[in-house]
Amino acid sequence: MAEAVIEVKSPEQFKELLSQDLNRVSVINFWAAFAEPCKQMNVVFGELARKYGAGLFLSVDAEEQSDIAESFDIEAVPSFIILRGHTLLGRINGADAPALSSTVAKNVATPSHTPLSRTDQAPAAPPSSFPAPQEEETPEQLEKRLRGLMSQSKVVLFMKGSPEQPRCGFSRKIVGLLKDEKVEFTTFDILTDESVRQGLKKLNDWPTYPQLIINGELVGGLDIVQEMIGNGELASTINGA
Incomplete structure (x- = not known):
């Protein structure tokens, strides 16, 4: 992981980081060592963290930090959550680098506090x-x-x-x-x-x-x-x- 990415070691640390600035956009990368797609997306995540320094980029091992993963209803990895303070702005499921890059650019690079519309978010799991x-x-x-x-x-x-x-x-x-x-x-x-x-x-x-x-x-x-x-x-x- 790049230095711009903070590796989360505990739920307490996670809560403290999110609470430090409730106007700041946080991008959370849920990954696991067993999942091959996570390796490529970890690299993409690190590059985005370096590019958009105004945001808080957090890396969460979904297996080691299962309580955090469960709290966001993470069903598979990689998954990415975008927050402003504690408000959900977007969710990317899977190794979708373009969707992640686009969502980060729209939220971290602009001062808007408006959550993404449904059409701007990555596709949710199919209703089926x-x-x-x-x-x-x-x-x-x-x-x-x-x-x-x-x-x-x-x-x-x-x-x-x-x-x-x-x-x-x-x-x-x-x-x-x-x-x-x-x-x-x-x-x-x-x-x-x-x-x-x-x-x-x-x-x-x-x-x-x-x-x-x-x-x-x-x-x-x-x-x-x-x-x-x-x-x-x-x-x-x-x-x-």
């Missing part, structure tokens, strides 16, 4: 990413559907993406761990159903993904699964010991 049920579900109907999904097999992983194409590093890691342990499991891509995505957080009282379910009950996320593998508890839980 979050298909709504044909009829609005009641809370009771949603809970019944969630419990059905959680019980569709002995081990169910609610993740971002699929085992073949994980959409975040945490999902990629937990899939690898389960495969290494020879665990048979089914998956559900929570990015395809917003009702499931939000509903499961409330039902299981667990705010992040992935979520591993065994015998219809939440076991936990990546850290819990890693710990259970280390002490042998995962195998005994699956086998019902």
